[in-house]
């Protein structure tokens with residue numbers, strides 16, 4: 001019996017040495033330390049042995065059990081350590097590599113110009129009024145003195161929704177009607193910035209979406225002199241203190257009289273270059289005195305109130321400020337373009 005125990009120990013330890021994975025180790029445990037293992041049988045059968053053999057066999061069997069348990073624990077630890085080691089190296093985590101730097105976001109050039117424009121107007125007492133981008137035909141055209149079949153509508157083809165008379169605004173001007181109807185008969189000094197849409201062929205000069213900043217002042221005794229003075233003040237704050245401006249007669253259905261304001265070319269200073277097409281002037285905005293019919297549609301009596309309005313394309317201004325020659329860059333999401341600002 002004692003020999004049998006010695007052989008059992010040799011066999012068990014040899015097999016334990018060959019167990020090289022978790023499954024093999026567990027199988028070994030069942031085979032040698034399990035409830036129906038040979039050793040368990042021997043321990044169970046102790047009382048059937050002759051009395052004088054019992055103590056020696058019992059002692060050795062218990063000794064064997066302790067040895068096997070210790071050997072198992074040691075093998076188990078070694079295999080866990082090896083597995084940990086393997087996973088650490090196997091996943092290739094090299095802590096000596098420098099970390100990846102986070103790229104910082106930056107302002108889109110269209111937005112930074114919008115903010116700059118809003119800041120200048122805020123200094124002059126104009127509030128920002130947010131108006132909707134989805135408009136009705138009536139607000140976008142009709143109430144702005146462009147009834148159906150008005151020829152001016154040809155310049156403003158847009159995107160229509162499936163709902164009759166609902167469209168994407170072609171300009172920020174419908175906001176004039178909305179702010180007037182909300183504030184009448186209080187005086188108004190607001191700018192209305194935001195995205196506008198037109199159904200156009202996309203070229204270097206025209207996009208189907210662009211930001212405009214509309215401005216509106218309504219009150220008593222507002223004259224064309226106020227319009228010119230205010231817009232000149234804006235140009236000086238926005239571009240440079242000694243910038244030259246000029247007003248040219250123009251026509252818009254919702255202002256009377258109407259004008260366009262040019263500023264001295266920012267690139268050549270008025271001498272003439274490719275950016276200003278040799279004229280020395282850059283067109284910045286359209287403006288005029290609010291048409292009496294529009295004032296009336298907004299809820300103001302045109303015999304008592306007067307006002308001026310203007311509208312500028314902020315991408316156009318950004319293009320002049322940074323000499324960008326293609327408007328398509330603004331919405332193309334090309335990092336090479338955006339990273340320059």
Ligand SMILES: [Zn+2]
Nearest residue numbers: 265268273276
């Ligand atoms: Zn020029």
